Amino acid sequence: MKIVHGVCLALLLPGAVSAKTADVGGVLTPPGITLQVMGKAQGYDLSKQTAAFNPREQLAFTDAQGMTLYTYDKDPSGKATCGGECAASWRPALAPAAFKPSGDWSVIKRDDGARQWAYRGKALYTFVKDVDPGSIGGNSPARLGARRKNGAGEYVGGGVRGAAARNAAPDVPLAADWKVAYAFPVADFAAPASLAVKEVADAGALALVDHRGDTLYAYDGDAARDAKACGRGCAWQPVAAAQLAEPIGDFSLIARPDGLKQWAYRGRGLYAYAHDLAPNDANGAGVDKRWRVAAVSRFFMPRGVTLAKTLSQGVVLATDSGKTLYRRDGYIFQSGGGHSLRRGQQPRPAVGRDIGTDPRCKSDCGKWHPFAAPKNAEPQGFWSVAVRDDGRKQWVYQGYALWTYDGDTRPGDINGNDVLDYGFANQPEVASAGALQKAYDIGTPMDGLPALYWAIAVP
């Protein structure tokens, strides 16, 4: 798959739902900067676990190809000092000429005139030994997956699971003075002790959460007079502050008529929503336009993409006409079950890259359609762009090309989910069976019979 990277032509506007649900903070990444889930949550090595139990605790900033971005401790703010031999290993991450500094993102002009990305003033680099998305210091989590060629053309992986995985050589430590540029956890965020910033994927944002991990919402009106706006059976619950609490950072205090103090973020009163039942729920999004997810920053969402609720699998990515979006993935044999759960098998960007835009489809193929990207689409956030053989562009999310299914007729339908095509041939022509294995043996980290399947695209 050919990932498009290049000059930023225009800042793409966020999709309709993200605008409704999370517009307190700005977009986290500019065009040309992407995000990768890091660590165990990449889901390459599931063993008996299900990915549903691997929380996404780290998000890294990555370049247009999904390669991890690093900062150099010896760089002073606003200057890049890694040159010469250093730059042979740590390559400057170059910004497009058209990019204009915005928010935390700026450009440092190098001695040779090149324009290098900088985040919060620190120059950003890639590491020459990183060949798979989500690698750190040359160590690729994708090596735990199926035997496959990595981005450098070397064979890696091959069913390293269980005891073999546990006994595998440890990762080479990251070189001294170099650090991964993490988008999450958010560094240097001043907040009251009872509040935190977490990824709320269902709202497409890094957002404020309370001490239980429940999503918080910011109210556009006067919090001191919210009773009338909220009405009977009000589901919006003010976030109470201790009586001795002091303002901190962007957080201030509202004196409510009932004598309680309430936390406010950037001047807006904060609330929990009674119908959020677990961390990452964002059921209050879109319920009342005055209450919006208290986003510190939002993930980029292309125009024409929305978040849709399904009955069985929670929130999924969908087109603005309500068609659920799918990825084509390699099946993982999970002896402990869990495949049917939401996030039962998380996206593995290197596997998605290997599969590309050819779904190797056997059944119902005519009902699957690539989710087209506009000609000027660029990688940003979790999104990148693939160029199909016919030259058309296809949106890619977390490494996987996206598709729609004709069998979905109503918003929230996931009627194409979990349909498998096997990679074995029921005939004696063994040579063709071998070819079939080659075509299907992508991302199956066991030596058993491989399969490709359609999976809903979960944010």
Added chain:
Amino acid sequence: MPGVARFLAVSALALMTVPMAAKPAAAETRTYVISWFAQASYSHEGDCPGGQNPEIAAQYIKNLAALGLPPAKIEELARKQEDGETTELRDLMNSRARIDGQPANPFTNPAAVADPKLKAMESRYAYGFNLDGKGAGGFEDPETHEQGVNHALMRALGCVHGFRGTLQGRPTYWAWGWGQLKDSQPAWLMSVSADDFAKDGPVTIVFDRALEHIRSNVDGSPRAEATYRIDPDPRSHNEFKAVLKGGVISLPAPATLRLMQNPLVAPEVRLTQTHFRFKMGADGTLTGFIGGYQPWSDLYFGFAAGGPTMEICIVGDIPGLYYLLKRHADGAPDPVTGQNTAISVTYYFETTPAFVVSADLRRKQ
């Protein structure tokens, strides 16, 4: 909640049970969650003359010989494997297929492995139905004594240790699969509607998939009277017009059945020429048999996706199973090759009374 009260409550929920109650209101609808589902096995002494197929360690020795290794080398490899000295034997087994003379994955390329000629079951009895209408060559059902029963999966797998069992003595493979999946796989639901269950007459049977997995008690047994929502995904919605006679529900004409499952066992249960036979117990339980022709590739995927781990721990020689399935397949011949692509099978299931509601109320309003 006593059974009668549950049925009244179910009636009160009738408007909510949209897919299951789309037909004219029946006098009574009983709803269940399927709490056990497995091949209906009837293994018994003497059904494998000369003994069962070898355990995997012994089969590997045979396979090494088939690859042309001399006895002394085989003995050395077996000893080293046993002592944990090397994994050479296992490595050889994991690449025992040959494509153009080169080692290849045997689970993905079973046709490129020499047929180990595992033996099939030889018995007069197997649970099931006369699917093809022929009397000759079939089994006799040990319960109904129907002749000409087609249950070729029993014949194919009946001498493989992991598949041997009875309705109560559950076969290892199916017990393993159910145990792994019951706490994460969406449950299957069933409703039976009739004007009067005390009289013979027409009944309507509906199978659906739930949004929730089966709920269990602390000891792992299925929890009675739990509530499940129906998944509106049409792929798992099945409705049959059946007949109740003498407490037994059966299907007067063959039909098709489709229930989404989990690839750990098979991605879905797809049956053609479906027959069934259910018994309603006085205690509110319902048990029964479902038979039909199933694509054997779905079953093979369940055996083979786990590769060597499955082969060693549960199912035995996987290419051997491939040949057994292929050899005994008895339905849906490929129009080009003539090879049967489906195999006759009978499943046995148990249910637990449950509340069943629609998950889709807003769409219906």
